[in-house]
Amino acid sequence: MSSREPLWYCHECHSEMRPLMVPDPHCASCNGTFVERIENPTDDPRDFQMTDPAHWEDGPIPADMDAFFRLAGLRSILRGPNSPPPTATSSSYPTARPTSPGSRRSSGDRPRSPNEPQTFTTGRNNDFTIRIERSGPQGSLRTVVLGRPPNSGGGTDEVPRLSQFAPPRNADGTQQDRPNITGPMLAQYLLGFMGPGHGVDPLQELLGGMLGPPGRGVPRGGGPEDGRWGDYVFNQQALDQIITQIMENSNAHQPVPATEEAMAKLSRDVLEIDSPLLEKDCAVCKEQFKLETEDPDEQVVVTLPCQHPFHEPCIIPWLKTSGTCPVCRFEQWFECRQPKPEKVLDWRFIRKRQSEHLTNPPR
Amino acid sequence: MAVSTRRLQKELADIKKEGTPVGIELLSADDFSTWYLTVEVLGETVYQGEKFALKFRFDGQYPISAPAVQFVVDGSYHAPIHPHVYSNGHICASILGSEWSPVLSVVAVCVTIQSMLASCKVCPSVHPICPSCACQCLV
Numbered sequence: 055m056s057s058r059e060p061l062w063y064c065h066e067c068h069s070e071m072r073p074l075m076v077p078d079p080h081c082a083s084c085n086g087t088f089v090e091r092i093e094n095p096t097d098d099p100r101d102f103q104m105t106d107p108a109h110w111e112d113g114p115i116p117a118d119m120d121a122f123f124r125l126a127g128l129r130s131i132l133r134g135p136n137s138p139p140p141t142a143t144s145s146s147y148p149t150a151r152p153t154s155p156g157s158r159r160s161s162g163d164r165p166r167s168p169n170e171p172q173t174f175t176t177g178r179n180n181d182f183t184i185r186i187e188r189s190g191p192q193g194s195l196r197t198v199v200l201g202r203p204p205n206s207g208g209g210t211d212e213v214p215r216l217s218q219f220a221p222p223r224n225a226d227g228t229q230q231d232r233p234n235i236t237g238p239m240l241a242q243y244l245l246g247f248m249g250p251g252h253g254v255d256p257l258q259e260l261l262g263g264m265l266g267p268p269g270r271g272v273p274r275g276g277g278p279e280d281g282r283w284g285d286y287v288f289n290q291q292a293l294d295q296i297i298t299q300i301m302e303n304s305n306a307h308q309p310v311p312a313t314e315e316a317m318a319k320l321s322r323d324v325l326e327i328d329s330p331l332l333e334k335d336c337a338v339c340k341e342q343f344k345l346e347t348e349d350p351d352e353q354v355v356v357t358l359p360c361q362h363p364f365h366e367p368c369i370i371p372w373l374k375t376s377g378t379c380p381v382c383r384f385e386q387w388f389e390c391r392q393p394k395p396e397k398v399l400d401w402r403f404i405r406k407r408q409s410e411h412l413t414n415p416p417r
Numbered sequence: 418m419a420v421s422t423r424r425l426q427k428e429l430a431d432i433k434k435e436g437t438p439v440g441i442e443l444l445s446a447d448d449f450s451t452w453y454l455t456v457e458v459l460g461e462t463v464y465q466g467e468k469f470a471l472k473f474r475f476d477g478q479y480p481i482s483a484p485a486v487q488f489v490v491d492g493s494y495h496a497p498i499h500p501h502v503y504s505n506g507h508i509c510a511s512i513l514g515s516e517w518s519p520v521l522s523v524v525a526v527c528v529t530i531q532s533m534l535a536s537c538k539v540c541p542s543v544h545p546i547c548p549s550c551a552c553q554c555l556v
Contacts, residue, residue: 309515338480338519339420340427371420371481372519380518 061092063099070100309376317373321357322366331355331363337381338368360384421479425449428522441527450475453489454527458534463498470494471530472506473523483517486510486526499537 062073066086073079073089080087090099325331331343336355343355343363354366362381369380378385429446437443437454444453452473458464470489476482488496488506496506503509512521512529521529 339424340431340522368519371478375481378518380520383518 062089063092064089065099309378311375312373312377316377317370321359323355323357325353325355334363336365336368337362338364338372341365358384419449419477420481421475421477422449424480425452425475425523428524432524437524438528438531440531441524444470452523454523456527456531456534458531460535462535463537464534467497468494469497469534471527473526480519480521483513484523484526486513486530497534499534501533 061070062079062081063070064073064081064084064086065088067081067084069081069083070092071082074082078087079089081089092098092100323329323331325343325345327345329343332345333342335342343365345353347353349367351367352365355363356366356369357363358369358379360379360382362379364380372380425446426449432443440457440459442455444455446452452475454471454473456469456471457467470493472487472489474485487508488494488502490496490504490506496502496504498504501509508530510530510533512518512526
């Protein structure tokens with residue numbers, strides 16, 4: 055093993071590979087950045103597969119897991135509020151009773167038999183479970199299970215895709231109508247905070263990333279702020295980055311035509327002698343509206359919902375290209391646009407359009 | 418008469434009647450398919466003293482479809498060194514693609530490109546080509 059170049063292990067797709075090293079080491083097959091070099095045979099990451107049901111009950115716990123339990127928030131879940139903090143040499147942690155869904159409080163310590171499994175469930179859908187088991191006074195056979203219980207949908211433990219998280223969320227990052235973040239996901243994220251050089255309270259940083267204003271997160275290469283921990287993101291910057299990636303992949307920034315139905319509903323006026331429209335111009339052909347025209351269709355003026363008027367033969371071909379007002383770019387077809395798969399809006403464009411609309415009010 | 422012809426006639430008449438903005442001149446407009454204009458960047462910029470030529474090509478659908486605009490690269494003119502301009506004269510600008518609007522005109526495109534060049538304050542010799550430019554850029 056010493057003569058060969060060590061393999062790497064990807065914690066996101068659970069494969070052994072040789073990573074691409076530029077700019078940071080990342081998995082050659084899934085592009086994940088949660089990769090680890092397999093160096094120490096006694097601490098083989100392959101033995102720690104949190105999402106593989108076949109490995110639920112066995113496998114040594116990496117040393118880093120101790121740090122996991124020092125996370126401020128989890129510590130208060132795992133033990134009673136008045137109990138002393140665990141010592142570094144302690145192999146067993148203070149016990150607590152299972153909590154009911156939605157309740158994170160656990161009152162006081164109570165002795166338990168060493169082999170009794172403890173299960174902590176959070177979230178209203180019981181989708182996230184922390185289970186700790188101990189056996190024997192040596193404490194060497196702890197089992198830590200992070201994730202859904204093995205019986206809650208076998209085979210569905212794949213890393214969720216971003217689309218599953220696409221609907222709007224509550225302020226605390228949870229979703230209203232859909233299952234919560236899966237356990238493997240959250241565990242991956244929390245493990246991401248265990249990297250060296252962290253002086254700040256990880257939970258505080260986690261919450262700061264979720265609740266704080268955009269840009270508050272501490273930038274770290276390959277960290278959660280880059281939005282690569284299993285495509286799950288906690289702050290605005292990372293969300294923008296992912297949305298931009300999706301935008302580019304789906305060509306959603308390309309113009310979307312207006313529907314025939316929407317065009318048929320537009321306000322149309324036939325020019326008359328006293329019409330106030332006669333003082334205005336059509337912004338497409340740059341001509342003033344007038345009564346005497348070669349083409350009788352140019353007597354028909356279409357006024358878009360943003361109140362910008364155009365010759366009907368000027369604006370209809372444009373709307374068939376792009377359902378926006380040529381003057382203010384206002385998208386009047388928001389509800390009646392043709393459905394487009396994976397239509398994702400780029401917030402930069404929305405803000406831009408809104409500000410343009412505000413600075414150029416309809417005449 | 419094609420839609421583009423009528424609109425370009427109107428634009429040409431306006432240019433001849435009202436002139437072009439400072440730093441922009443009409444070089445030639447012999448037909449309604451290809452026009453040439455020159456652009457100079459005013460003020461203290463990295464392009465001081467340089468004059469660039471823009472080639473506009475229009476199809477019959479103009480102004481519904483955007484004109485094809487690029488810098489002229491020949492014996493007399495060269496492309497400006499700019500993160501959004503390729504050395505062959507190709508310009509990466511959103512208003513020439515997905516952000517085109519028929520409200521824009523030949524002169525408006527020239528002004529936008531002039532402004533794009535004017536905003537380039539960094540010495541172009543050390544200015545890298547914008548890496549995201551090939552797919553999408555916002556001018």
